Each structure stands twice: as C-alpha cells, then as structure tokens.
Amino acid sequence: MTNHHQSTRGEPRVALVTCSAFPDLEDDDRLVLGPLAARGVAAEPVVWDDPAADWSAYDLVVLRSPWDYMSRRDAFVAWASSVPALVNPADVVTWNTDKRYLDQLSAAGVPTVPTTWVAPGEEWDLPADRGEYVLKPSVSAGSQDTGRYDLSDPGHRDLARAHVRRLGAAGRVTMVQPYLSAVDVAGETALLFVTGPDGLRFSHAIRKGALLTGPDLGMDGLYKPEEIAPRTATEEQLSVARRTLAAVPGGSDRLLYARVDLIPGADGDPVLVELELTEPSLFLGHGDGAADRLADAIVTHLARRPG
Incomplete structure (x- = not known):
C-alpha cells in the first residue's frame, strides 16, 4: 500500500482505542497486532480519555474496547466527534450507543426483539403477559445493569419495579424485552x-x-x-x-x-x-484468519484516507 501518509511519514500509524482497564488491549484485540505489523502498519493501544493522547498523530483511529463510557456517554460521543479519522465514524457512534436504534431498524423491516422503553420519571405499566422479561438500560454493554424477571412471581415483579426505578433515578432509560427462551x-x-x-x-x-439467570440486584x-x-x-x-x-x-x-x-x-x-x-x-x-481479515480491513480504510 502506498499513500500520502506512508510516503511522507513512514509506515502508517493506527491507534487502537481502549480504556484504562485494558491499557494494553484486551487479549482478543491483541491478535491483530502481528498481522498489522506484517502489513507495514504501526498499531498501538491508546486510552480514549487520556488527555495526553494526540489523535491527529494517527492515520486511523480504530475503536476497540472503550468499555467504560456507559456512565458518561455524552462525554464519549463528544470525544468521538472531535477525533479525526475515526472508525467506526462518530455519527455511527452517536446512533449506536443508545439502543433505541432498535426502533429505527424495526421500522425499516428488520426483525427485532419487541422492545418498549421507560423514560426517567415515567410510570412503568407491567406487561399484561406475566411471562419472563429482560430489563436493561438503553445505554449499556456487557450485560451490566441487566436482569431477567419472571413477572408471574410477585417477588420478581417487585424487583423489576425497583430495577426500573433505580435506572430512572440515575437518569437512564429502561428497555423492556420479552425473554425468548x-x-x-x-x-x-x-x-x-x-x-x-x-x-x-x-x-x-x-x-x-x-x-442471564435472574434479577439484577443493583x-x-x-x-x-x-x-x-x-x-x-x-x-x-x-x-x-x-x-x-x-x-x-x-x-x-x-x-x-x-x-x-x-x-x-x-x-x-x-x-x-x-x-x-x-x-x-x-x-x-x-475464526480462522479473522485477525488477518481485520488487518486487511484496516489497510483498506487507510488507503481511503485523503492523500
């Protein structure tokens, strides 16, 4: 690959965005480092909220494991909008970090898990069907603040209401989905x-x-x-x-x-x-060859950058 960055600055530089809990990347993400080096790409982990990070020094900034943004999504979205050469792009980050995107996909004809939403301050009317349901915040990852409730059980109904109240008190939207057994x-x-x-x-x-095996207990x-x-x-x-x-x-x-x-x-x-x-x-x-395919994808995006 030859492009403006490579010819004037040496090998392309790529930031692999992570969080302070994984400053050297999560184990699975490290598998792409060797394939990138073999393709002449210098890649390094960078913590997304590190104030010393110079994002303009990189030819491509690849989101990988910034897994601590959920409690400060606004700051994360603002950060994404400030970073040049970010993939996936900042507008995609804004759209995708709130699971209310499911409504848009459903309206476009994508079969989705039926979902209702409870905004902070709203009363939650329990579903008439007293089956099993999953409750979680609309901004979440890794099953955090997520619980499974059997609404035929009075104790579970009380715990589910408490879960919604807890999320609402924190200013978070609750999503409610039937548990598909x-x-x-x-x-x-x-x-x-x-x-x-x-x-x-x-x-x-x-x-x-x-x-999930049961309720979220806070x-x-x-x-x-x-x-x-x-x-x-x-x-x-x-x-x-x-x-x-x-x-x-x-x-x-x-x-x-x-x-x-x-x-x-x-x-x-x-x-x-x-x-x-x-x-x-x-x-x-x-996946056999998956790390190489990701490295090739990164090289493809580098080639798309303006020369």
Missing part, C-alpha cells in the same frame, strides 16, 4: 463482518451461551460464565444480518466492522437483539 438451548449467534474491497464482508460467526446481577464457540451461520441468519446492515444510517460501506447479534424468536426465526458498531468484541480467536 429458545436462547437457553440455541444460544445467541454473533455474526462478524469486516470491510473488504467491495464493502462489508462476512468474516465468521460464534455462539454465545445464554447469560450489583452484578446473576450471570452464567460466558461460553463462546465457533458457529456456522445459516443462510437465514446471514440474510437477517445483511438486512440489518443495509438499514444503518449513512450506509454500511463506511464501517470498518460490524457485529450482528441474533437469537431465535418465538417462531424459531432469527431476530436481532443488538447491532454492535462501537466497541464489540470481535472474537478474532474463534
């Missing part, structure tokens, strides 16, 4: 896409086991240990994933990567639970 057997499927020469290309898929909730394994994506899952990506505002051709998380709906067909475009784990270690 097929996930207990089939798990969740994450489909990973990265840039290719002609736009986003499917890279690999993984299976995640069901995590601390860590109740979760099973995360179980990750490679998975072969079905044509139906790939079709839903591509429909989802086609509905991304501004087009998916600007994206470096995308992760589409699907679970079986009530009828067994795949439905979207989340579209991860900001800081998803890419599970590079679970």
